[in-house]
Amino acid sequence: MTLARPDWRDRLRAAIPTGLIVGAGGYVLILGLGFTSVPPLVSPALDSFDVVPPAPxxxxxxxxxxxxxxxxxxxxAPPNIRxxxxxxxxxxxxxxxPPVSPVVVAPVAGTGADPSQGASDRPGPGTGAGGIGNGTGSGGSGDGDGYGDETPPRRIKGRIKDSDYPEAAADAGASGTVQVRYFVNVDGRVSGCVVTxxxxxxxxxETTCRLIEQRYRYDPSRDADGRPVRSIIVVNQDWVLERLPAERR
Known part of the structure; x- marks a missing residue:
């Protein structure tokens, strides 16, 4: 059998598609070489630890x-004590x-009338309570009135009358003498009356002290400079009950 040789035209027609395929493959290969290579994967470092077996x-x-x-x-056991x-x-x-006795005070020490000094013709709680002595206050002889450079207090108001006789004492037929001691303040009023x-x-x-504190007013004692000072007075109040004839009652 005799084979016919292809014509050059046939060869050309067969070579064109082959060349196109080979060119396209080369172009694709050139484009693929221009890409950035993919970095290799690096595995992280492994942590090491000890495995402890569980406790039994x-x-x-x-x-x-x-x-x-x-x-x-x-x-x-017995219960506790409550x-x-x-x-x-x-x-x-x-x-x-105990009852508090009044304390005699004065603006200046050693001045004024002291119930424990002077002299009196009546017995009292002190060595010179009541009356006007003839000494300077020491109990001895002298030419003073017992007040030194001070003027004694002078009563200017108030008195106890016969009509003030207490009915209870009159009904009981009581009479007698009451000795009292009281203060004459700088304003001339009386306070602190006590029965001695x-x-x-x-x-x-009781009636004697009550009426004296209510009614008596004094020109107070004054010192050498004329200033009023507190002083003490001791007096006796006589209560005499008059006996009326029986036919006049």
Missing amino acids: PPPPRVQPRKVETHRPRGAA SQATEVVAPPPMVVL RSSGNAALD
Whole structure:
């Protein structure tokens, strides 16, 4: 059998598609070489650690077996003692304070009338209570009136009348002399009246001090500079009950 040789035209037609395919493959290969290469994957560093085996479980708890005994059991403890507040109330203490005697004061030490100095013709609580002595206040001889450079107080108002006789004392037929001591203040008023010698009848004693404090007013004692000072006076009040004839009652 005789083979016919292809014509050059046929060869050309067959070579064109082959060349196109080869050119396209080369172009694609050139484009692929221009891409950036993909970096290789780097695996992270591995951490190392020790593997501890789990702890063994605790041994099982052995429950002790109850043993029956025939010994007697003890009694329970006694209850605690309970504290209870006391029901006894103590009464308040009875404190009786002694009476306070008035204290004689003066603006200047060593001046004024002192109930424990001077002289008197009547007995009293001091060595010179009441009256006007003839010494300087020491109890001895002298030419003063007992007040030194001071002027004595002078009563300018107030008196006790016969009509002031207490009815209780009159009904009881009581009479007598009451000796009292009181203060004459710088304003001329009287305060602090006390009975230094009783008449023997409480109504007469009380009435004497009450009326003196209510009614008596004085020109107060004054010092050498003319300033009023407090002073003390001791006086006697006589209460005399007049007896009326029986036919005139």
